[in-house]
Amino acid sequence: MSLITVGTMAFDAIETPFGKIDKIVGGSAIYVAYAASNFVKPVQQISIVGYDFPEEEMEELRKRGVHLDGVEIIKDKKSFFWSGRYHEDMNSRDTLITDLNVLADFDPKIPDSYQGAEFLMLGNLMPKLQLNVIQELKKRPKFIVMDTMNFWMETAMHDLKIVLKYIDMLMLNDAEARQLTGQYSLVKAAKIILTLGPKFLIIKKGEHGALLFHNDEVFFAPALPLEDVFDPTGAGDTFAGGFIGHLAKTGDISFENMKRAIIVGSAMASFCVEKFGPTRLKEINKDDIDRRIQQFKDLVSFEFELV
Amino acid sequence: MSLITVGTMAFDAIETPFGKIDKIVGGSAIYVAYAASNFVKPVQQISIVGYDFPEEEMEELRKRGVHLDGVEIIKDKKSFFWSGRYHEDMNSRDTLITDLNVLADFDPKIPDSYQGAEFLMLGNLMPKLQLNVIQELKKRPKFIVMDTMNFWMETAMHDLKIVLKYIDMLMLNDAEARQLTGQYSLVKAAKIILTLGPKFLIIKKGEHGALLFHNDEVFFAPALPLEDVFDPTGAGDTFAGGFIGHLAKTGDISFENMKRAIIVGSAMASFCVEKFGPTRLKEINKDDIDRRIQQFKDLVSFEFELV
Numbered sequence: 179m180s181l182i183t184v185g186t187m188a189f190d191a192i193e194t195p196f197g198k199i200d201k202i203v204g205g206s207a208i209y210v211a212y213a214a215s216n217f218v219k220p221v222q223q224i225s226i227v228g229y230d231f232p233e234e235e236m237e238e239l240r241k242r243g244v245h246l247d248g249v250e251i252i253k254d255k256k257s258f259f260w261s262g263r264y265h266e267d268m269n270s271r272d273t274l275i276t277d278l279n280v281l282a283d284f285d286p287k288i289p290d291s292y293q294g295a296e297f298l299m300l301g302n303l304m305p306k307l308q309l310n311v312i313q314e315l316k317k318r319p320k321f322i323v324m325d326t327m328n329f330w331m332e333t334a335m336h337d338l339k340i341v342l343k344y345i346d347m348l349m350l351n352d353a354e355a356r357q358l359t360g361q362y363s364l365v366k367a368a369k370i371i372l373t374l375g376p377k378f379l380i381i382k383k384g385e386h387g388a389l390l391f392h393n394d395e396v397f398f399a400p401a402l403p404l405e406d407v408f409d410p411t412g413a414g415d416t417f418a419g420g421f422i423g424h425l426a427k428t429g430d431i432s433f434e435n436m437k438r439a440i441i442v443g444s445a446m447a448s449f450c451v452e453k454f455g456p457t458r459l460k461e462i463n464k465d466d467i468d469r470r471i472q473q474f475k476d477l478v479s480f481e482f483e484l485v
Numbered sequence: 486m487s488l489i490t491v492g493t494m495a496f497d498a499i500e501t502p503f504g505k506i507d508k509i510v511g512g513s514a515i516y517v518a519y520a521a522s523n524f525v526k527p528v529q530q531i532s533i534v535g536y537d538f539p540e541e542e543m544e545e546l547r548k549r550g551v552h553l554d555g556v557e558i559i560k561d562k563k564s565f566f567w568s569g570r571y572h573e574d575m576n577s578r579d580t581l582i583t584d585l586n587v588l589a590d591f592d593p594k595i596p597d598s599y600q601g602a603e604f605l606m607l608g609n610l611m612p613k614l615q616l617n618v619i620q621e622l623k624k625r626p627k628f629i630v631m632d633t634m635n636f637w638m639e640t641a642m643h644d645l646k647i648v649l650k651y652i653d654m655l656m657l658n659d660a661e662a663r664q665l666t667g668q669y670s671l672v673k674a675a676k677i678i679l680t681l682g683p684k685f686l687i688i689k690k691g692e693h694g695a696l697l698f699h700n701d702e703v704f705f706a707p708a709l710p711l712e713d714v715f716d717p718t719g720a721g722d723t724f725a726g727g728f729i730g731h732l733a734k735t736g737d738i739s740f741e742n743m744k745r746a747i748i749v750g751s752a753m754a755s756f757c758v759e760k761f762g763p764t765r766l767k768e769i770n771k772d773d774i775d776r777r778i779q780q781f782k783d784l785v786s787f788e789f790e791l792v
Contacts, residue, residue, distance in 0.1 A: 266669065362573065365712045386693040389710060398707045398784050403696060405672045437787040468791045477705050478785045480744040484775045 181426040182292050182319070183210045184224040184311050185301025185415070186281060187231060187249065191261035192454060194268065194409050202455035203235050205258060206301035206325065209412035211244045212459040213419025213446040214299070216467060218426040219243030222292040224311065226250045226284045228257040238460065247289040252280045268407045269384055288314045297426040299418060300324040300345070305337035312344045321431050323347045323422050324376075325414070331357050342375035346431075349380045349418055364389065365396075380421070380440065382414055390440050392433050399440045400478060402448040402470070409454045413447040416459065420446030445470040488733040489599050489626070490517045491531040491618050492608025492722070493588060494538060494556065498568035499761060501575065501716050509762035510542050512565060513608035513632065516719035518551045519766040520726025520753040521606070523774060525733040526550030529599040531618065533557045533591045535564040545767065554596040559587045575714045576691055595621045604733040606725060607631040607652070612644035619651050628738050630654045630729050631683075632721070638664050649682035653738075656687045656725055671696065672703075687728070687747065689721055697747050699740050706747045707785060709755040709777070716761045720754040723766065727753030752777040 185207030191200050207225045215221045221244045229252070236246055261275035286307055298319040300308045308324060322345045330338050331354070342348065348371060352364060359367040364381055368391040371379050379391040385407065387400040421436075421443035428435055445467060452458045492514030498507050514532045522528045528551045536559070543553055568582035593614055605626040607615045615631060629652040637645050638661070649655065655678060659671060666674040671688055675698040678686050686698040692714065694707040728743075728750035735742055752774060759765045 363712055363714075365710045383693070386690070387707070396710055396784060397787070398710070400694070400705045400707065400785075403672050403703055403705070405670055407670075434788070438789050441787060441789060471789060471791060475787075475789060477703060478707075480704070480748060480782075481741070482745050482748060482778060482782060484778060 179218060179297060179426045179429045180220055180222060180292075180295045181214055181218050181297040181299065181422060182222045182224060182248075182288070182295040183207050183214065183299040183301065183419070184286055184308070185210060185299075185303065186258050187223075187225040187227050188258035188260060189230075190259075190411060190455060191275070192409055192411050193263040195264065195266055196406065196408050197454070199454045202457075203232070204260065204412060204455050206412075206415040208456055209415035209450065209459070210299055210301060210419035210422075211239055212242070212456050213416045213443075213450075214423030214426070215239075215242040215244055216446070216464070217420070217423035217442070218297075220245045221423075222248060222289075222295060224248035224286045224288065224292070226252065226280045228255045228280045229253050231257045245291070247291055248287070250287075252283065255280045255283075262411070264410065268410055271410075286311050286314075293317065296320040296429065297422055298322045299422045301415065301418075302327045305330055305334050305341045309337065309341045309344065312341070320429075321346050321422075321425060323349055323418065325349050325418060326354070328354050328357050339374060345376050347378035347380065348376040349382065349421075351382045351384065351414065355381045368396075378436065382417065384410070384413070388417065388440055388444065390436055392436070395433055397433075397437050397440065399437075399444045399474070401444060402473060402477065404448065404451065407451045410451050411455060413450045416450040417443040417447040419443070441471060441474050445474055486525060486604060486733045486736045487527055487529060487599075487602045488521055488525050488604040488606065488729060489529045489531060489555075489595070489602040490514050490521065490606040490608065490726070491593055491615070492517060492606075492610065493565050494530075494532040494534050495565035495567060496537075497566075497718060497762060498582070499716055499718050500570040502571065502573055503713065503715050504761070506761045509764075510539070511567065511719060511762050513719075513722040515763055516722035516757065516766070517606055517608060517726035517729075518546055519549070519763050520723045520750075520757075521730030521733070522546075522549040522551055523753070523771070524727070524730035524749070525604075527552045529555060529596075529602060531555035531593045531595065531599070533559065533587045533593075535562045535587045536560050538564045552598070554598055555594070557594075559590065562587045562590070569718070571717065575717055593618050593621075600624065603627040603736065604729055605629045606729045608722065608725075609634050612637055612641050612648045616644065616648045616651065619648070627736075628653050628729075628732060630656055630725065632656050632725055633661070635661050635664050646681060652683050654685035654687065655683040656689065656728075658689045658691065658721065662688045675703075685743065689724065691717070691720070695724065695747055695751065697743055699743070702740055704740075704744050704747065706744075706751045706781070708751060709780060709784065711755065711758065714758045717758050718762060720757045723757040724750040724754040726750070748778060748781050752781055
């Protein structure tokens with residue numbers, strides 16, 4: 179099975195209570211690719227970068243089975259740049275700088291070689307662009323996951339609601355679910371979102387785990403309790419990459435398999451936060467991942483015979 | 486197996502975004518008793534009330550196998566009274582009134598009929614009083630659980646640290662764990678607390694579930710995602726009551742059985758928040774509880790064969 183991912187490839191500057199880094203590769207499609215490529219090949223990337231995006235990073239991705247035919251390189255502009263500072267609790271952050279650069283021109287095109295992909299991960303982008311991608315695909319993928327954010331709810335809600343009708347799963351965080359629906363209760367918010375188009379919904383709660391909703395079913399995956407969250411940047415995208423990577427690897431979109439996929443996503447995200455940016459994701463191998471998944475099993479598994 | 490519970494029996498006035506009640510029975514020992522009595526009899530209550538505490542409530546407790554020989558009735562004083570208002574998110578609240586009344590004179594005594602109990606639940610009280618209870622027991626219980634709160638860390642930390650040396654398990658919330666240790670990371674906080682006396686630790690995270698720590702092991706129990714949390718008052722004590730009730734029922738203090746106990750506690754707490762005060766706890770029966778425990782199993786159970 180193949181997977182198309184659409185999103186940003188960027189530079190980030192990050193400040194956390196634990197340290198500071200002035201320039202590191204980032205962007206949603208970077209995290210999705212590093213996570214998903216552990217499970218499925220090819221990962222077919224759609225993004226845009228400037229003249230300054232490092233060829234070594236491209237090579238690193240290629241080595242992992244990430245196809246870059248869909249990554250446009252703009253020769254006279256810089257790559258997207260984001261800079262942020264995390265608060266003491268690591269759950270909230272201030273955005274210091276957002277330099278769109280090449281991203282202002284992003285008009286995603288699907289290379290012919292990508293056509294026919296079974297899985298599509300639409301990273302957080304302007305809803306119109308997300309819709310364009312869906313409509314450019316000659317054959318509808320078996321499963322389409324979409325990420326979004328509060329900014330689009332404030333500036334492009336109309337378009338956002340149109341895209342929702344075309345996707346299978348929406349993935350957003352708790353604050354965004356509340357904003358989208360005006361409901362504080364996540365259970366009520368989920369019920370509303372499941373009437374807007376997607377048949378599946380994941381609400382990410384950061385260090386408090388993630389909830390999967392489908393019809394009247396709900397599944398909860400915890401986050402791994404860690405001694406330190408060093409840098410949360412990209413954890414949500416890494417979660418998404420692990421999730422859809424597992425789905426694409428198995429080709430199985432049953433609710434039971436989505437439970438496994440959400441655990442895989444949580445495991446990948448737990449690596450992501452251990453070092454700056456995607457650093458840790460480049461170091462781990464299958465054994466590390468399997469051990470981490472086992473930790474998740476141990477964390478929540480219990481035997482209970484009701485008599 | 487029998488269980489001694491020590492704590493308050495009181496009146497509460499509660500205001501939530503969903504409603505308001507001027508006077509309802511409450512207090513830690515009330516919630517522990519209503520939860521634990523589903524699993525173990527007798528529950529041997531130690532508390533203090535005034536002339537105004539309703540005999541019907543006492544009768545209701547007796548019917549459930551709660552012994553009240555250890556509940557002192559002060560004929561010329563009123564019962565402890567607490568009044569609070571919950572914020573929109575239901576995770577934080579303002580205390581409006583705290584009238585100690587009889588609680589100012591509380592000097593818990595153990596009736597002879599309670600001696601020999603295998604389990605002891607020390608509700609949140611002045612640490613000196615908690616220590617007195619332990620020292621008045623002729624035979625050390627098999628398992629002692631203690632609750633506490635930030636107020637005692639601010640006013641009686643020295644005494645609190647002494648009590649910690651005598652107990653088996655400390656139960657507190659995330660903010661309190663951070664305050665007790667000065668560590669933001671709950672994993673680091675847990676490591677420190679486990680050097681202070683208790684061999685087991687539960688950190689309650691409200692709607693985000695609860696963590697159980699022992700040596701290098703950790704277990705996580707989610708809270709049930711609910712449409713509405715109507716009134717969180719007493720949820721932590723109800724959790725404690727369900728937890729120790731299951732331990733006392735089974736007599737098994739293995740880590741594996743504590744996992745089950747923490748699920749039982751979470752299930753009981755999920756009922757508690759459905760109506761004002763302990764109202765819902767008085768309505769439910771074994772079938773309701775079993776169905777709720779099954780919901781918890783469904784919520785987190787997944788099959789994952791690592792290959």
